[in-house]
Amino acid sequence: MKKFKSIIATLLFASSLLSAQEKAVFELDFKKTNTGELTNDQLSAEGGKIRWAQLNNNAKIVDDAERGKVLSVEYPKGSVGPQTGGSQFIKSLEPANEYYLDYYMKFDEGFDFVSGGKLPGLTSGGSTYTGGNNPDNGEGWSARYMWVKKGEMVVYFYYMDKVHQYGDPVKMNVFFETGKWYRLTQRIKLNEDNLPNGIMQVWVDGQEVINNTKIRYRLWGKGMIDTFYFSTFHGGASKEWAPNNDSFTRFDKIRVTKTKPNF
Numbered sequence: 001m002k003k004f005k006s007i008i009a010t011l012l013f014a015s016s017l018l019s020a021q022e023k024a025v026f027e028l029d030f031k032k033t034n035t036g037e038l039t040n041d042q043l044s045a046e047g048g049k050i051r052w053a054q055l056n057n058n059a060k061i062v063d064d065a066e067r068g069k070v071l072s073v074e075y076p077k078g079s080v081g082p083q084t085g086g087s088q089f090i091k092s093l094e095p096a097n098e099y100y101l102d103y104y105m106k107f108d109e110g111f112d113f114v115s116g117g118k119l120p121g122l123t124s125g126g127s128t129y130t131g132g133n134n135p136d137n138g139e140g141w142s143a144r145y146m147w148v149k150k151g152e153m154v155v156y157f158y159y160m161d162k163v164h165q166y167g168d169p170v171k172m173n174v175f176f177e178t179g180k181w182y183r184l185t186q187r188i189k190l191n192e193d194n195l196p197n198g199i200m201q202v203w204v205d206g207q208e209v210i211n212n213t214k215i216r217y218r219l220w221g222k223g224m225i226d227t228f229y230f231s232t233f234h235g236g237a238s239k240e241w242a243p244n245n246d247s248f249t250r251f252d253k254i255r256v257t258k259t260k261p262n263f
Contacts (some may be wrong), residue, residue, distance in 0.1 A: 026256040053089035086233030093222035102255040112243035119145035138219030172209040206263030
């Protein structure tokens with residue numbers, strides 16, 4: 001009987017862990033969406049109300065040999081910036097001081113990294129604090145990812161104490177290869193009492209590559225985490241950022257959670 005009770009307790013504990021893992025504030029896995037061009041209505045049906053979207057006819061649901069249905073984003077040859085290349089949408093989140101963002105992504109074979117481009121991340125204020133708009137007033141910040149030359153990955157970071165006008169690149173010391181799926185996990189915990197005690201952690205395939213515990217994101221009481229900003233395009237703004245051939249990325253299983261995902 002004791003052994004039986006022990007087994008039941010173990011199963012209940014495992015079940016509770018699984019339930020906790022499955023709870024997400026926001027989730028997109030594209031498995032219920034038909035293949036073909038992704039529309040705003042399909043995006044909302046899959047992920048709930050979307051505040052704003054600019055898909056540019058570049059977003060499609062495709063069958064991936066490894067992961068099933070996934071989102072494929074196109075960056076046409078010569079495209080620079082979000083008006084012509086890539087896709088964007090904004091998903092509002094319940095304002096909070098801490099969230100995890102977890103998703104899978106792949107640069108397709110032949111992807112032209114050129115000088116760099118943007119990738120999705122968490123923000124405060126939607127798309128407000130980016131593009132050279134400095135959050136000096138402490139009201140917001142943004143922490144999207146970015147690829148740079150040769151597939152090197154960084155966090156493209158706007159925050160109160162940033163040094164560069166167009167965001168500080170926070171290095172991961174990781175280079176992504178084309179044709180390979182990666183799992184990107186980001187933790188943002190905001191600072192308290194106007195002090196530099198905020199946290200940014202990033203894991204790639206479960207391996208920690210950033211752990212900064214001395215960040216001043218915002219002034220106390222402002223700049224809550226309130227947005228998942230799906231934003232990806234080549235740029236910069238000038239022609240040297242443009243891909244020399246049609247390039248593609250793939251995304252899958254996008255989740256925002258209050259607790260750390262299991263690796």
